[in-house]
Amino acid sequence: MEISELSLDERLISVLKERGVRRLFPPQAEAVRAGIFEGRHVLLCTATASGKSLLAEVASVKTALEGGMALYAVPLKALAYEKLVHFSHYGNLVKVGVSTGDFDSDDRRLYEYDVVVVTYEKLDSLLRHRPGWLSSVKTVVIDEIHYLGDPKRGAVLESIIAKIKHLGLRAQFIGLSATVGNATEVADWLGARLVVSSWRPVPLREGVYYGGRIYFSDGSHRAVSASGDAEVALAVDVVAEGGQALVFTNSRSSTARLAKAIARAIAAYPTKLINVAETEALAEEILRVSSSKIIGRELAEVVARGVAFHNAGLELEVRRLVEDGFRRGVIKVVVSTTTLAAGVNLPARRVVIADYERFDPVVGREEIPVLEYKQMAGRAGRPGLDAVGEAVIVARSKNEVGYLMERYIKGQVENIKSHILLEPNLRTHVLGAVGGGYAGSIDELVEFFSNTLGYFQSKIAVKSAVLRSKIAAAVEKLAEWGFLERDGDYVYATELGRQVARLYLDPETAARYIDFIKSLKEGNTAAYLYIVLTAPDFPRVRRGRVDKRVVEEVLKALDVEEDEEFEDVVKTVAMLMAWIEEADEDVIFEKFEVAPGDLRVYIDLFDWLGNAAAKLAGIIGEEEHRRRLEVVTARVIYGVREELLELVTTLRGVGRVRARTLYNFGYRTVRDIARASIREIASLPGFGEKLAKSIIEQARQLVETS
């Protein structure tokens, strides 16, 4: 099907032509025939890079040109920014905004945009606020909709869809999914036409590696020329042929270990495989950007030889450098954990799945799902660069070869199974529905939840009675916590309940926070940190000892049992104490075995949960605790003692280190800086002329306006 045959706005067609799109891929054509441009609900279940997101973009732009609004929901913040860039290709045809937890085009002004890109949770949160512009939404795109099967985030997706259905919007749903077992069922639930296709722009060969050979699914096999461990051989082999490799492993430490081994092999290879000038430039940049000297050096060392590792321990900036370096072809091999499996699109000629098992704290070793294997394998083959993509699983014994072939390569992808009717998901979304005004009685809650996939999938004859009793139990629990009130069949959210829903807190966590705050005997920093950190999905540090001083402080303020959980939390408290007492980052990384990327996660989570706890304290009338929780939270966000907060919060270009320098040299307030000369500031360590000028200007402006 040719682009020009489509009944689309001419301006849209010419943009597509400019982008080099002439004719549609087969699955795209099928989606058009299914009515994706006529406002029909469509579920697209096709391979990565088969062009499904192009269709969703075009449908969104088309809606915009017709005066409607489109919402585009993605699972990751990184994907939201990637989407924003894609939409920028449509120039001034559409105004596109982004709304995610940490970057907002001002929420109250979202109505000014034609297309709004959001993360799932952010969209759910927006829907709880019910802004007026919702009524102009005509297209809702849900990217990676197979997340419906995720134990937690799937429930968020269901809740979003149930809310939109409840609002009665005449909006078109477009679901984009990886291949799943029960696509038909999901499409039926959505009331969508299903487009399934395994067509790919670059063909894919899948195989299993053992003993120097790749055994392909078509019965053929080939020898791998390079020697060494499986991962090393497979990577070097493809690089020697001018391709790139993406290696997936199951632990952070093995990403670094394998990257080093591969880097050694590449350096020792008889012919030159990399452009040293380029790799060394990139290595230098990584060293500069990385906030940890130790990890920065470790990564830079392999990058200089054209190899990188990639995991959530790395800061986002560093990860972006690695991804970009790989895309540009400077880096030939990336060894990664699942960070790269689901995130931004980063194809390679050969994908190596080094471990098909992963550790689970309950079960022990566990095989990864077929869906996850297919997602990784789908990364093989760069359009335009590779004639064929290759996905290879590493077998550890001869008889695993056949097993892996059946289980993964020829295996059936799992079904998507809803989790929304299970606790704690159900009560979270019950509170969300009541707090957001989507239901005001048990009956209405039953109606609301009968729009979910969970209800659609329950096969019991008396399912609505079962649903009702589950909902009643959830309401009971929420009432016990003081978030809901019952009056016969009617259900109301209390002020507290509404806030918990708006803050997007797990009700159980909120209840615990409130209990703790009420029972505080005194307010001290350690105790505030302790309370916030008790949220179950807060990560815990792995190393570090139980600091006596911290334990004492916490116990002075709170009656808690000194069990194992307590110790884990206290160790994490000690880490954050070190951070807000301005310990050197590398010292923290080493002492507590946290990586730079982890620290960012702690800070982000604390930003959200610390402020939420403060707000809860305010609602229950604990003003003093509210104020002090806010201070502690601000200190965690910036990693400083209280005395530096003024400088660090008001001046751009001043972080914890520079603020400390300024303070120690006697510039303790914005006022002090406004009075200083450029020369004085520029002579301080860590400051240059340009920076000095900028902060003095900022300071003077602040002093004037106050």
Add this chain to the structure above:
DNA sequence: GCTAACTAGAGCAGGTGCTTTGCAC
């Protein structure tokens, strides 16, 4: 015959990722 260097074996630690607030007018 001594030292240094390497190897084998036992014992033990450790083992992914990700999202979520509200601020005026």
Add this chain to the structure above:
DNA sequence: CCTGCTCTAGTTAGC
């Protein structure tokens, strides 16, 4: 539950 690292003891090579 298994891998991979560390530590130790024992062996071997070299002078």
